[in-house]
Amino acid sequence: MFRNKLGCYIFRVCNWIYTHKQVKYTKPSILMPQNQWNKKCHHITGYPHISLLAAGFGFITYSLCDMKYVVYADDSQDTRDEDKKANLFDNNLPTYSTSEVSKHSNYKERIWVTYKNGVYDVTDFIHEHPGGDQILMAAGGAVDPFWMLYSVHLNPHVLNILEKYRIGNLDPKENNDNTSDMSDPYSNEPKRHVILKPACVKPFNAESPEQLLVENFITPNELFYVRNHLPVPDIDSTTYSLEIEIEGKSKTLTLTLDELKKFPKYSVTATVMCAGNRRSEMTKIKPVKGLNWGAAAVGNATWSGASLREVLKKAGLNEKDLDKYKHVQFEAFDTDATGSAYGASIPIWKAVDRRGDVILAYEMNGVPLPRDHGFPVRVIVPGVVGARNVKWLGKIIVSSEESQSHWQQNDYKGFSPSTDWDTVDYSKSPSIQELPVTSAICQPIPNSTVTVENGQITVRGYAWSGGGQDIVRVDVTSDGGKTWHVANFEHRDPQNAPQHWSWTLWTCKLPVSKEDKKVEIWAKAVDSSYNTQPESFENIWNLRGVLNNAYHRITVNLE
Amino acid sequence: MFRNKLGCYIFRVCNWIYTHKQVKYTKPSILMPQNQWNKKCHHITGYPHISLLAAGFGFITYSLCDMKYVVYADDSQDTRDEDKKANLFDNNLPTYSTSEVSKHSNYKERIWVTYKNGVYDVTDFIHEHPGGDQILMAAGGAVDPFWMLYSVHLNPHVLNILEKYRIGNLDPKENNDNTSDMSDPYSNEPKRHVILKPACVKPFNAESPEQLLVENFITPNELFYVRNHLPVPDIDSTTYSLEIEIEGKSKTLTLTLDELKKFPKYSVTATVMCAGNRRSEMTKIKPVKGLNWGAAAVGNATWSGASLREVLKKAGLNEKDLDKYKHVQFEAFDTDATGSAYGASIPIWKAVDRRGDVILAYEMNGVPLPRDHGFPVRVIVPGVVGARNVKWLGKIIVSSEESQSHWQQNDYKGFSPSTDWDTVDYSKSPSIQELPVTSAICQPIPNSTVTVENGQITVRGYAWSGGGQDIVRVDVTSDGGKTWHVANFEHRDPQNAPQHWSWTLWTCKLPVSKEDKKVEIWAKAVDSSYNTQPESFENIWNLRGVLNNAYHRITVNLE
Known part of the structure; x- marks a missing residue:
């Protein structure tokens, strides 16, 4: 869906650089020193840590001021030329269905991905991938939605590397976006990206891995959670x-x-x-x-x-x-x-x-x-x-x-x-309408191993409150609440309560001691009514398991 | 202020009978069996435990359906005649200032109270008082606001008893409602009822004992907390x-x-x-x-x-x-x-x-x-x-x-x-506007001794949420949250969110074991956004001590 001009432009310019690794990965030509882009910045009143960069093409980039570089959208003719290759049908290569591609999602079967109309075997590239094994999230499926999140990929260099791994074409018949088994009420479901982890298949209910959520203020349609109560109706818009x-x-x-x-x-x-x-x-x-x-x-x-x-x-x-x-x-x-x-x-x-x-x-x-x-x-x-x-x-x-x-x-x-x-x-009980204030840690993921840098780890997440309430603060702790660290807001809606409808994405440099080996991280948000989250699930437990807004607590290993 | 016709009528008919003691105290003539008044009740949709009794005089009484009797407003000629006596100046008795009366607030100095223009020494009546030593809350001050809460007093029998203890008249000059020391910026403060416990005298900041709050849906003006930041200005309404x-x-x-x-x-x-x-x-x-x-x-x-x-x-x-x-x-x-x-x-x-x-x-x-x-x-x-x-x-x-x-x-x-x-x-930080959801236990008071009846104690309190949110549930526990008991609502505003501006008064029959001797009670409220209170003060502590909406926890002794 972001392949149309507008969508593509939006995502290709929304970039944050968080690690030196990633900075190294981008070509120097598409980096712009902060002292240059800062001149073009318009500081949003009250949120001096977020700057708005009007890039002169009718689109905008949000970036954190304390970072050294901002990745610029590379919308050059070179990129567009390379990008076209993936769209071409290569008559010298075989054709695969999405279902065949999906079988190749592990090393044993080899790791295949698709991008536009191309099918690629990237098994031998994984160890070279600057983003590490994050590439495996697309194993057996399309990389397209990830590249909307990590638009650093959209430059001729990367597109050129990808084409080297091409092994085939995606079956053109796959453009029909529906499944075809007519034997059950779920016979006519739309196709979904393999990244969506189903909590239930019929009806289809699925979410994407939570670490992806915080990569962009706007969630790409393909990664947006799906909550269906019944089969998806097939509606003809001309007779609707x-x-x-x-x-x-x-x-x-x-x-x-x-x-x-x-x-x-x-x-x-x-x-x-x-x-x-x-x-x-x-x-x-x-x-x-x-x-x-x-x-x-x-x-x-x-x-x-x-x-x-x-x-x-x-x-x-x-x-x-x-x-x-x-x-x-x-x-x-x-x-x-x-x-x-x-x-x-x-x-x-x-x-x-x-x-x-x-x-x-x-x-x-x-x-x-x-x-x-x-x-x-x-x-x-x-x-x-x-x-x-x-x-x-x-x-x-x-x-x-x-x-x-x-x-x-x-x-x-x-x-x-x-x-x-x-x-x-x-x-x-009244039917739920407005939802209470909540927050979640999205990066790192639970039980992962995190590298301590300068005595700190980076924690990122979202916070939101129903009823148009704004998020005014997110507190994070690694010592069971003895000390709380106030998170910085990466991106928030400029609208005030009671019309503040979007979530707030936050990041926190959390001091930890590497000697601890393991640390439990808690996050809690406060909204513009100064409502805050309850501490534990014990006292908000309910038989249907709704309104789960207790502190989010995860444990990670330190290295 | 409730002595004018309208105010008086409102408070004289708002009655609940909670104990047999109080039922006995009222004269049978002013009791009405439930089977009679229930017929006049209009059940408020959705809240069957609260009934609305239209008493036929243009005023209303709320009562709990599970109670046996409702005290009827006794607005008879007898009551009005007796009531007048307290307004009369008795030339055979001495005159006292409120300041003199206020010195008589303990047994050593004897217990004096005022009602309208009368001064009464009730020391010898206290042991006979059916409401027990609650009468001491008015010691050295006026009983008037309490009688607005406990309107059972407003009958000829009680008024007649009171007149027997009359020892004097309140100085008519005291009708000037101001203090008179002109030596400081606080020279011209209004008089306040002795029941208001000052947290600070200059500027004047005071609250009434919390157990009184839940006696009436409407707080009498004299008992309403006062929060002044500066001296009270003396404004002439004709030139305002x-x-x-x-x-x-x-x-x-x-x-x-x-x-x-x-x-x-x-x-x-x-x-x-x-x-x-x-x-x-x-x-x-x-x-x-x-x-x-x-x-x-x-x-x-x-x-x-x-x-x-x-x-x-x-x-x-x-x-x-x-x-x-x-x-x-x-x-x-x-x-x-x-x-x-x-x-x-x-x-x-x-x-x-x-x-x-x-x-x-x-x-x-x-x-x-x-x-x-x-x-x-x-x-x-x-x-x-x-x-x-x-x-x-x-x-x-x-x-x-x-x-x-x-x-x-x-x-x-x-x-x-x-x-x-x-x-x-x-x-x-943004300035506080809407306040978060909160609740408090008002009866029993902390560290008091409570009589267990049929394995239960009665707990009463208020709950409120800012922003026009309704209160949808109050949970009470006596075992540290292992079991929660849903409180009944005694009185709530019929307005829906987001225009629900009044507090909700609640009551809960809480099962306890008398053998425990001591019990800790917690209460928490849930509002119509399903926001709830944080569990502890540790994690919401803030240097100015505002937004104190953690669970209310009190300990009481059982007998």
């Missing part, structure tokens, strides 16, 4: 229509996709998070029912579409109706075996609030919504749990009642740690 | 004026109190809390700078006045100005020795939001604002820390900047536990 009903009014508004696109187009960059994100940590306390999510059931994207507020107005909703109706329900096109559709609702104040920024999105990061993310239309309810950001939207109902769907009434609710399956009464 | 300036516009709007009262009058019931509430618990971890508040630097009142939104509109603020200005500043009439006034600001979105409910209040619980609470006008910013609810309001400035006052810039901000007075940089 969205129905809008206001209870008690005889007329219903029906909009085709083209008609929806005639409304003014708004873009909102918002984090979407699953209520079960980080459930695997809660499960360690006591089993819960739910998908075993790690910390990556979350992503941040720029969503574009029509304003729900404006569409509801067009459908006939007046100011004076707002006292009568309490909820806006969403019905989806994905259905279960009995024909029941997925559904959810949000309070009407959120739907019609000028500052609510709720949109009927038809684009994700500049391209049409991928099928897994709701093609052709989903609702984006910024600051609100993923479950209410209904995908494959078919109908909107303005109502005095909440959605009566299973997922609104008997799921996605919080309970006391002492409530069990014998005592639970779903009618007693 | 409020200035409203919009930066960059040449015209300033000036309103007298009468002119302000010509705007539509709105009432909002909102909890106001000091950022330092519960600081005494944080101090136990490590000293902090600040007043040593207990858990009662909070209260809930009905505030009435003009809408700030409407006043700003009248002053010339347009929709299109909202992008230009970011803050609304408030300047007060209280000044320090250099003439600097107290000041604060709030974000403009809150000031102009239809759902923000910000008012320029001139009434508190149905009477003009008491001097300690901002007479004649203060701003009430529901859901936002007390410090921004500026009292003695003199000027409003719509600005592109925050207030530059000390209290906005260099106070009332949160920091990491490892930030100390050498490293603190106030410019790095």
Whole structure:
């Protein structure tokens, strides 16, 4: 999706250099000394550590001021020429399907990857790869989304190296983005990148490795977590229509996709998070029912579409109706075996609030919504749990009642740690809407070995709070809370609360003693209401394993 | 203040009966069996344990359904006749000043109290008092505010008993509500009830005993915590004026109190809390700078006045100005020795939001604002820390900047536990606006001895969250979190988030084993964003001792 001009440009210029290794890897010609680029910098008020580099091509690069160099987007003719090679079909080489490629994901079978239309055997290159064995994350799949994250690859030198390892072409028929087995309700699922680790295959639910999340403020579509409750519907956008009903009014508004696109187009960059994100940590306390999510059931994207507020107005909703109706329900096109559709609702104040920024999105990061993310239309309810950001939207109902769907009434609710399956009464808890403040450590990964440099290790992660709350501080400790270190913000949305919809990416140079061999790292975030995370999972445990926002704690080995 | 007709009626009908002792104490004639009053009840949807009793006089009584009786307001002619006696000056008895009365607050000096204009020596009555030595809370002061809480007293029988103990009259000159020593800036402070425990006398800062807080959903004005930063200004309401300036516009709007009262009058019931509430618990971890508040630097009142939104509109603020200005500043009439006034600001979105409910209040619980609470006008910013609810309001400035006052810039901000007075940089933290979710146990009080009944003790408290968030659950434990018990809500505001401004009063029958002798009780609340309290003060400690919202933990003895 980022292969279109706009997307490509965005990702090719978002670079941070963290290690000397990486700096060495980039060609000197594409480095720019800080004293030069700093002159072009515009300091964002209040966040002096983040500078905004307007590179003169209509795109921007964020970089940390305390770093020596910024990698410049190499958008030269050389790069574009080399890049084209990967797109070409090489008649002298065999053709492989993605399924064949996927078998080659270990040393025994050799390590194959794809880039655009090329298939490459990179087994013999791995030991030379300046990024080390990170390349193995793409083993058996496409390197394309990783190169969006690590755009240092997009220069003629790297592209030239890659072509040397070419062994074949990707089957052109693979451009059909769907699977083809028609024997079950999941016969027509979209293809997914191999990097997505499924927590469940049918319905498909998967997240990417958490260490990738913090590589970019915007999560590439291919790496964005997928949370499906049912099979993915296959919707023809030319015949698609969205129905809008206001209870008690005889007329219903029906909009085709083209008609929806005639409304003014708004873009909102918002984090979407699953209520079960980080459930695997809660499960360690006591089993819960739910998908075993790690910390990556979350992503941040720029969503574009029509304003729900404006569409509801067009459908006939007046100011004076707002006292009568309490909820806006969403019905989806994905259905279960009995024909029941997925559904959810949000309070009407959120739907019609000028500052609510709720949109009927038809684009994700500049391209049409991928099928897994709701093609052709989903609702984006910024600051609100993923479950209410209904995908494959078919109908909107303005109502005095909440959605009566299973997922609104008997799921996605919080309970006391002492409530069990014998005592639970779903009618007693409100449906989750805004999510509480949370944070997670994404780098290093748990139980990995980290090199201590100058008595410090670098810890990176994300923090976010629902309801449009900003993140005001992230504290990190390596000594069980005796001393806390305030993290620096790598990237944050400049919007203020209560319209701060994006996550904050943070980094912390954490002092450690190499002699410790092992260290436990904790992180906690504070939001603009000065709400903070609870310390442990014991006291927020709940039978469905939702709202897992206790301190994130990981152990790593030091060397 | 509750002696006017409206206030009196409100409090005289808000009754709960918790013990058989109290039930026996009330005359049978004023009891009504549950099977009778239940028929008049209207169950509030979703909260079946709270019933609303419309008593037919235009007022309402909330009661718990699982209680056997509700005390009925006894508004009979008999009561009113007896009540008048306390108002009469008895020429056969001597006259005492409040200062003389206040000396009689222990058994050695004998226990005196006042009620209306009467002075009473109740020393010999204490052992007969059905409420036990709770009466000592009024020793040396007025019983009036307590009788607003425990309106069971307002019947001819009780009033008649009291008159038997009359020993004198309160000096009529005492009606001048001010102190009279003109030798210091605090020479002209209002009189306060002796029950207010001062954390500091000059400026006056005091809270009432926390066990009183939960006796009523509305805190009587006399028991409402006082947080003054400077001497209380003495403002003549007939010459008072409020200035409203919009930066960059040449015209300033000036309103007298009468002119302000010509705007539509709105009432909002909102909890106001000091950022330092519960600081005494944080101090136990490590000293902090600040007043040593207990858990009662909070209260809930009905505030009435003009809408700030409407006043700003009248002053010339347009929709299109909202992008230009970011803050609304408030300047007060209280000044320090250099003439600097107290000041604060709030974000403009809150000031102009239809759902923000910000008012320029001139009434508190149905009477003009008491001097300690901002007479004649203060701003009430529901859901936002007390410090921004500026009292003695003199000027409003719509600005592109925050207030530059000390209290906005260099106070009332949160920091990491490892930030100390050498490293603190106030410019790095945002000013506190919305407060985080919190709760406190008000009954029993710490280290008291509690009688176990049927293997249970009753625990009562409040819970509240800033930003208009509702309280969705309070969990209580007596075994260190192994089992959590969900509290019942005694009283909550029917308004939904994000306009839920009042606290929630809760009660929990907590199973305990009498053999334990001693038990530690913890409480924690969850709000409608499913934010919850942090477990301990260690990890939220901050050098100013604000935002003290860790679990409330108290130890009590069992018998």
